[in-house]
Amino acid sequence: AVPGDKVLGLRVRRIGDAIQIEISDCGPGIEFPDRIFEPFFTTKEHGMGMGLAICRSIVESHGGRLWVEKNDPHGTAFVFTMPVEMKAAA
Known part of the structure:
Protein backbone atom coordinates (compact mmCIF):
# COMPACT_ATOMS: atom_id res chain seq x y z
CA ALA A 1 0.00 0.00 0.00
CA VAL A 2 1.07 3.53 -0.69
CA PRO A 3 1.47 5.79 2.37
CA GLY A 4 -1.85 7.49 3.02
CA ASP A 5 -3.89 4.76 1.30
CA LYS A 6 -6.74 3.35 3.34
CA VAL A 7 -7.28 -0.39 3.10
CA LEU A 8 -10.29 -2.33 4.35
CA GLY A 9 -10.39 -6.07 4.78
CA LEU A 10 -13.53 -8.16 4.36
CA ARG A 11 -13.96 -11.76 5.48
CA VAL A 12 -17.15 -13.79 5.19
CA ARG A 13 -17.42 -17.32 6.49
CA ARG A 14 -19.95 -19.82 7.68
CA ILE A 15 -19.66 -20.92 11.29
CA GLY A 16 -22.20 -23.60 12.14
CA ASP A 17 -25.67 -22.23 11.50
CA ALA A 18 -24.50 -18.61 11.15
CA ILE A 19 -22.69 -16.43 8.65
CA GLN A 20 -19.91 -14.25 10.12
CA ILE A 21 -18.88 -11.03 8.41
CA GLU A 22 -15.74 -9.16 9.49
CA ILE A 23 -14.73 -5.72 8.24
CA SER A 24 -11.25 -4.63 9.36
CA ASP A 25 -8.76 -1.83 8.86
CA CYS A 26 -5.16 -1.06 9.81
CA GLY A 27 -5.82 2.38 11.28
CA PRO A 28 -5.10 3.72 14.76
CA GLY A 29 -7.85 1.67 16.42
CA ILE A 30 -10.79 2.72 18.57
CA GLU A 31 -10.18 4.76 21.70
CA PHE A 32 -13.26 3.56 23.66
CA PRO A 33 -14.15 0.06 22.40
CA LEU A 66 -22.36 -7.33 16.48
CA TRP A 67 -19.09 -6.60 18.27
CA VAL A 68 -15.71 -4.92 17.83
CA GLU A 69 -12.23 -6.46 18.16
CA LYS A 70 -8.65 -5.22 18.05
CA ASN A 71 -7.07 -5.99 14.67
CA ASP A 72 -3.51 -7.00 15.60
CA PRO A 73 -0.97 -5.51 15.20
CA HIS A 74 -3.07 -2.33 14.76
CA GLY A 75 -6.49 -1.32 13.58
CA THR A 76 -10.03 -2.42 14.31
CA ALA A 77 -12.37 -5.18 13.19
CA PHE A 78 -16.14 -4.97 13.34
CA VAL A 79 -17.66 -8.44 13.31
CA PHE A 80 -21.26 -9.53 13.07
CA THR A 81 -23.09 -12.80 12.71
CA MET A 82 -26.44 -13.58 11.13
CA PRO A 83 -28.29 -16.89 11.21
CA VAL A 84 -28.31 -18.79 7.93
CA GLU A 85 -32.02 -19.46 8.30
CA MET A 86 -34.49 -17.15 9.96
CA LYS A 87 -37.17 -18.67 12.16
CA ALA A 88 -40.73 -17.79 11.25
CA ALA A 89 -42.48 -15.37 13.60
CA ALA A 90 -45.17 -16.97 15.73
Whole structure:
Protein backbone atom coordinates (compact mmCIF):
# COMPACT_ATOMS: atom_id res chain seq x y z
CA ALA A 1 0.00 0.00 0.00
CA VAL A 2 1.07 3.53 -0.69
CA PRO A 3 1.47 5.79 2.37
CA GLY A 4 -1.85 7.49 3.02
CA ASP A 5 -3.89 4.76 1.30
CA LYS A 6 -6.74 3.35 3.34
CA VAL A 7 -7.28 -0.39 3.10
CA LEU A 8 -10.29 -2.33 4.35
CA GLY A 9 -10.39 -6.07 4.78
CA LEU A 10 -13.53 -8.16 4.36
CA ARG A 11 -13.96 -11.76 5.48
CA VAL A 12 -17.15 -13.79 5.19
CA ARG A 13 -17.42 -17.32 6.49
CA ARG A 14 -19.95 -19.82 7.68
CA ILE A 15 -19.66 -20.92 11.29
CA GLY A 16 -22.20 -23.60 12.14
CA ASP A 17 -25.67 -22.23 11.50
CA ALA A 18 -24.50 -18.61 11.15
CA ILE A 19 -22.69 -16.43 8.65
CA GLN A 20 -19.91 -14.25 10.12
CA ILE A 21 -18.88 -11.03 8.41
CA GLU A 22 -15.74 -9.16 9.49
CA ILE A 23 -14.73 -5.72 8.24
CA SER A 24 -11.25 -4.63 9.36
CA ASP A 25 -8.76 -1.83 8.86
CA CYS A 26 -5.16 -1.06 9.81
CA GLY A 27 -5.82 2.38 11.28
CA PRO A 28 -5.10 3.72 14.76
CA GLY A 29 -7.85 1.67 16.42
CA ILE A 30 -10.79 2.72 18.57
CA GLU A 31 -10.18 4.76 21.70
CA PHE A 32 -13.26 3.56 23.66
CA PRO A 33 -14.15 0.06 22.40
CA ASP A 34 -16.24 -0.74 25.49
CA ARG A 35 -18.52 2.25 24.91
CA ILE A 36 -18.93 2.66 21.16
CA PHE A 37 -22.25 0.78 21.00
CA GLU A 38 -23.83 2.89 23.78
CA PRO A 39 -26.60 5.20 22.54
CA PHE A 40 -25.51 8.87 22.44
CA PHE A 41 -21.81 8.07 22.98
CA THR A 42 -19.70 9.85 20.35
CA THR A 43 -16.13 11.00 19.83
CA LYS A 44 -17.10 13.27 16.92
CA GLU A 45 -17.65 16.98 17.39
CA HIS A 46 -21.03 16.92 15.63
CA GLY A 47 -21.89 13.26 16.13
CA MET A 48 -25.17 12.02 17.58
CA GLY A 49 -23.80 8.72 18.86
CA MET A 50 -26.64 6.66 17.43
CA GLY A 51 -25.11 4.94 14.37
CA LEU A 52 -23.50 1.89 15.97
CA ALA A 53 -26.28 1.54 18.56
CA ILE A 54 -28.79 1.35 15.68
CA CYS A 55 -26.59 -1.10 13.76
CA ARG A 56 -26.37 -3.42 16.76
CA SER A 57 -30.13 -3.20 17.30
CA ILE A 58 -30.84 -4.14 13.67
CA VAL A 59 -28.41 -7.07 13.70
CA GLU A 60 -29.81 -8.38 17.00
CA SER A 61 -33.41 -8.02 15.79
CA HIS A 62 -32.51 -10.46 12.99
CA GLY A 63 -31.00 -12.99 15.42
CA GLY A 64 -27.39 -11.92 15.01
CA ARG A 65 -24.67 -10.35 17.11
CA LEU A 66 -22.36 -7.33 16.48
CA TRP A 67 -19.09 -6.60 18.27
CA VAL A 68 -15.71 -4.92 17.83
CA GLU A 69 -12.23 -6.46 18.16
CA LYS A 70 -8.65 -5.22 18.05
CA ASN A 71 -7.07 -5.99 14.67
CA ASP A 72 -3.51 -7.00 15.60
CA PRO A 73 -0.97 -5.51 15.20
CA HIS A 74 -3.07 -2.33 14.76
CA GLY A 75 -6.49 -1.32 13.58
CA THR A 76 -10.03 -2.42 14.31
CA ALA A 77 -12.37 -5.18 13.19
CA PHE A 78 -16.14 -4.97 13.34
CA VAL A 79 -17.66 -8.44 13.31
CA PHE A 80 -21.26 -9.53 13.07
CA THR A 81 -23.09 -12.80 12.71
CA MET A 82 -26.44 -13.58 11.13
CA PRO A 83 -28.29 -16.89 11.21
CA VAL A 84 -28.31 -18.79 7.93
CA GLU A 85 -32.02 -19.46 8.30
CA MET A 86 -34.49 -17.15 9.96
CA LYS A 87 -37.17 -18.67 12.16
CA ALA A 88 -40.73 -17.79 11.25
CA ALA A 89 -42.48 -15.37 13.60
CA ALA A 90 -45.17 -16.97 15.73
